[in-house]
Every structure is written in C-alpha cells, then in structure tokens.
Amino acid sequence: MIKTCDVLIIGGGLVGCASAYYLARAGVDVLLVEANDLNARASGANAGSIHLQIPHHEFVTLGESWANNFAPVLPMMLQSTRLWKQLGAELGRDLEFSQTGGIIVARTVEQLDLVRRKTEIENKHGIGTQMLTAAELKSMAPYISCDMIGGAYCPDEGKANPLLATSTFADAAKRHGARIMIHATVMALKTTAGGFEAKLHSGQIRAHRVINAAGADSGRIASMLGLSLQIDGFPLQVSVSEPIEPLVRHLIYSAAGKLTLKQMKNGTCLIGGGWSSRQLPDGGLAIDPDSLTSNLETAIAAVPGLQSARIVRTWPAIVNGTTDWRPLIGEVPRLPGFYVNMFPWMGFTAGPISALLTAELILGRKPSIDIERISALNG
Ligand SMILES: Cc1cc2nc3c(=O)[nH]c(=O)nc-3n(C[C@H](O)[C@H](O)[C@H](O)COP(=O)(O)OP(=O)(O)OC[C@H]3O[C@@H](n4cnc5c(N)ncnc54)[C@H](O)[C@@H]3O)c2cc1C
Incomplete structure (x- = not known):
C-alpha cells in the first residue's frame, strides 16, 4: 500500500x-x-536533566578548546529551557518540569579552579552560572557533603519527566x-x-x-x-532509587567524578552522569557493575544522605552522540x-x-x- x-x-x-x-x-x-x-x-530512558552547564568531565578530558567550540550551542539550550517552561500549559499536561537550579560541587582546589574556568566560558555565552564559596554552598544546599569546598550554581537548570x-x-x-x-x-x-x-x-x-x-x-x-x-550510538546507564523524603532540591553534578543527580516529584532519585553500560556481542545492552558502583560512590560522596536509599532499578540505553x-x-x-x-x-x-x-x-x-x-x- x-x-x-x-x-x-x-x-x-x-x-x-x-x-x-x-x-x-x-x-x-x-x-x-x-x-x-x-x-x-x-x-x-534518559535521566531527565535539563542541562545548561558545559559537562565537566568533557571539559577536563576534551579540553578548553573543545568547550569553546561547543559553547555557541549553549544559547540554543537556554532557549529550549524557555520552551520547556511553557510546554505544560501549551500541551495541556504537567511534564514535571521545574527549574530548581543546578549545582556542580568540587572537593579540591584544582577541581574548583576547573569549574571556575568552565563557568567563565558559560558566562560568555549567556549562561548565568555563579561560583559558590563553601559557605554559600552550605547555605544553598545543606544536604551537600561538608567535604565539598565550593562549586557553581546555574539557576536555569532543572528537570522534567522523560516518561x-x-x-x-x-x-x-x-x-x-x-x-x-x-x-x-x-x-x-x-x-x-x-x-x-x-x-x-x-x-x-x-x-x-x-x-x-x-x-x-x-x-x-x-x-x-x-x-x-x-553520528553514533553510545551505551549509557542510569539508576533510580526508591522514593525517599525530600532531600535533593537541585540538579547536582560533581567535579570529582561523573554525576547527575536529582529527586523527582514522586520522591525517587535519578542517578546518572554518562556512565557507560555494556554492549553485548548480539547488540543487546547490559548493566556495567563497575559503572554502577562508581556512579553511586560519586553520588554518595556529594550527598551523603543518599547512603540509606535503596536502588530499585538500573537500566542501559543508547545515547545519540557526535564527537564534537x-x-x-x-x-x-x-x-x-x-x-x-x-x-x-x-x-x-x-x-x-x-x-x-x-x-x-x-x-x-x-x-x-x-x-x-x-x-x-x-x-
Ligand atoms: C541513559 C541516558 C541518559 C540521558 N540523560 C539525559 C539527560 O539527563 N538530559 C538530556 O538532556 N539528555 C539526556 N540524554 C540524551 C537524550 O535522551 C537524547 O539525546 C534524546 O532523547 C534524543 O532524542 P531523539 O528523539 O533524537 O532520539 P530517540 O529518543 O533515540 O528517538 C529516535 C527514534 O527513532 C527510531 N528509529 C530509528 N531508526 C528508525 C527507522 N529505520 N525507522 C523508524 N524509526 C526509527 C527509534 O526507534 C527511536 O525511537 C540521555 C540519554 C541516555 C541514553
């Protein structure tokens, strides 16, 4: 036909x-x-983060020239957050979008310096990320580990429900x-x-x-x-915890390791950050236990209160990627x-x-x- x-x-x-x-x-x-x-x-299958900060891991591994080449994309992402803001009303359904702000936390002076250099690039492209001292971080997000010496806050970041x-x-x-x-x-x-x-x-x-x-x-x-x-596909994985009492108010990243962490409307916490899953010889996907352990360790190091939350599911999925x-x-x-x-x-x-x-x-x-x-x- x-x-x-x-x-x-x-x-x-x-x-x-x-x-x-x-x-x-x-x-x-x-x-x-x-x-x-x-x-x-x-x-x-994604982690539901509404991002605006340049990914820290890539800033470190691919370098500042990569970040400068990528940064003109940021205003497009900012414009998307403006669309997200009105989509629930426009489409007639609550998409659980909220602009909670995103915080990247750093444990060492070296990490904090990299965050500062990354923030400068974001600011040049219209993203209003602000550096946070340890005291500012503590007052804004008291649930963050006291080991963290500072970070940066991007008010326009947040989350929505991918389902x-x-x-x-x-x-x-x-x-x-x-x-x-x-x-x-x-x-x-x-x-x-x-x-x-x-x-x-x-x-x-x-x-x-x-x-x-x-x-x-x-x-x-x-x-x-x-x-x-x-264009390629890359296998990643994300985990979700059982619902817990309200704890994580922001989208959290870490300069100490790959992490995205947020608490959804139903109380569950989504934990990801670009950790790879395994691609099987038949093309199927499987969880990588090492990625899972490292991802959870990074999450608990940033937010110790997560320690007692049980993970109920981890799933693999392919992300669409380009090298630049x-x-x-x-x-x-x-x-x-x-x-x-x-x-x-x-x-x-x-x-x-x-x-x-x-x-x-x-x-x-x-x-x-x-x-x-x-x-x-x-x-
Ligand atoms: C684990 C994970 C976590 C992520 N976390 C985030 C996050 O927190 N924030 C964020 O911004 N992004 C995140 N991403 C990235 C984001 O999910 C993707 O970039 C985005 O969903 C891509 O949307 P898409 O519609 O282009 O692709 P897809 O959702 O992959 O849709 C493409 C569709 O095309 C269909 N298709 C393919 N071939 C054919 C064909 N021949 N005929 C008909 N249909 C076909 C597929 O079946 C598929 O449904 C994450 C991705 C993954 C995998």
Whole structure:
C-alpha cells in the first residue's frame, strides 16, 4: 500500500514527536513513523536533566578548546529551557518540569579552579552560572557533603519527566492532524522526482520532504541516501532509587567524578552522569557493575544522605552522540527536502528547540535563533 504526505518524520522520540507537533500546528500534512513504540529509545530512558552547564568531565578530558567550540550551542539550550517552561500549559499536561537550579560541587582546589574556568566560558555565552564559596554552598544546599569546598550554581537548570514529554507532544500533534505509525521501520529511502520514497514492511510512503529524527540511528537513515553523517550510538546507564523524603532540591553534578543527580516529584532519585553500560556481542545492552558502583560512590560522596536509599532499578540505553557534541540540524545542502534533526548527548534538554527550529526551516520562517554557527551540518 502507498501512503503520501508532505513531511515524513522518521523517529518517534522526543525530537520526532515535537517536530510533528510544531509542523501539524502550522497546518502541515505530517506522517511520523517509529520502528518501535514511541519514546522507546533515548527519549524515554534518559535521566531527565535539563542541562545548561558545559559537562565537566568533557571539559577536563576534551579540553578548553573543545568547550569553546561547543559553547555557541549553549544559547540554543537556554532557549529550549524557555520552551520547556511553557510546554505544560501549551500541551495541556504537567511534564514535571521545574527549574530548581543546578549545582556542580568540587572537593579540591584544582577541581574548583576547573569549574571556575568552565563557568567563565558559560558566562560568555549567556549562561548565568555563579561560583559558590563553601559557605554559600552550605547555605544553598545543606544536604551537600561538608567535604565539598565550593562549586557553581546555574539557576536555569532543572528537570522534567522523560516518561511524559514525548507522548504529550505526540498526542498534541495528533490533535492537530498529524498521523503517527508505530512498529513501522523505514528499511530503505530513495529520492524520487517529487521528493522521497520510504520502504517499510507495510508498504511505501511518498513524501515531499523528510525529517531524519532517528536519534542514534540518524547516520544509518542518512546512509540510505548515500550521505555520511558522523553520528553514533553510545551505551549509557542510569539508576533510580526508591522514593525517599525530600532531600535533593537541585540538579547536582560533581567535579570529582561523573554525576547527575536529582529527586523527582514522586520522591525517587535519578542517578546518572554518562556512565557507560555494556554492549553485548548480539547488540543487546547490559548493566556495567563497575559503572554502577562508581556512579553511586560519586553520588554518595556529594550527598551523603543518599547512603540509606535503596536502588530499585538500573537500566542501559543508547545515547545519540557526535564527537564534537555539536548538533546536526537543518536541510542537507546537496539533498533538498531532506532535513536532519539530531541533538546529541543532551537531546532531552534541547529536543523542543531542535524541533521548533526544524519546523521553522521547513515552514520557510526565520529560525528563532541563528543555527548557522551551531549546526555541524553547516561545517
Ligand atoms: C541513559 C541516558 C541518559 C540521558 N540523560 C539525559 C539527560 O539527563 N538530559 C538530556 O538532556 N539528555 C539526556 N540524554 C540524551 C537524550 O535522551 C537524547 O539525546 C534524546 O532523547 C534524543 O532524542 P531523539 O528523539 O533524537 O532520539 P530517540 O529518543 O533515540 O528517538 C529516535 C527514534 O527513532 C527510531 N528509529 C530509528 N531508526 C528508525 C527507522 N529505520 N525507522 C523508524 N524509526 C526509527 C527509534 O526507534 C527511536 O525511537 C540521555 C540519554 C541516555 C541514553
């Protein structure tokens, strides 16, 4: 059977479903296809952090030149937090978004100095991170370990619930007329006189334009059209504790080791920070016990009150990544009508703005922010 649409979106994660919403809201004929269930990959398995600070581990390991190259992306993420703020009211559902502020804590003078240098770059790009003395840290977050000698605070950071956002965008897109097919895998894609044709088990889809929102699989989708994009999948893991009494008021990071830590509305604490899981020879994923131990040690070193909380689940998932951490957003110059919408590593934070920008480009509107300097598609 042959279906037709103006815009075919490949991928039903946060980015694909939000793109479907922004386009359908503007009256575009949208068809989204998802190989699994909606939100079954990174968008539904992430740690729910709304980030603005440059990741500390990468600042240390990749260096200041990497951070300076990445930093023009920060205003885009800031713009996404502004969208997040209004999404609950706009889409008609509480997405448990809250701007609690994020704090990175440091245990040594060397760590604190690195945090200061990182903060200077963030400030240059409009992120209002402020250094904290030990006394300021204690007064702002008394639950942080007394071993920490200071840190930095970013007021616009926070959290949202990854189990709610994608389906809420999808429902809103459907209300505006978007069609969504699940268990519909694009197996092949080719250009035609009128645009593109996708081959699925259930038949063909002809579209004038295509958005590649396949996350870690975006490179594979692009290769169907002979295009080489440097996008990969990396196995990570996150843990969740049992619900505990209110304890962790902020999004917590540590300069002493990889950590993101936050307490959700239901009292559970989500603990992650980019620790890798294991990829099995058959392609499946498994928890890495060493990563789990190190992640929990870093969390307890920052917030000793977590010591008695039991971990109820740890899960692995693949994150979409690029080596320079820059997003790939926009129309591919040599393939008119083929758009890539891929925000790596922190795509939960940036999913809404990434989708809005792509929709604006497709609608021929001026993008809300200048993506020329941001997207790696532009060199
Ligand atoms: C463990 C973990 C923790 C993370 N923590 C955070 C965090 O705290 N904050 C943050 O900002 N970011 C975080 N991220 C990153 C974030 O989750 C992702 O960057 C973001 O969800 C990517 O969204 P997406 O819609 O592009 O991709 P995905 O959610 O991966 O969706 C892509 C979809 O495309 C579908 N697809 C692929 N191939 C095909 C095909 N051939 N046909 C049809 N459909 C196809 C897939 O099935 C998938 O559902 C984390 C990621 C992981 C894995």
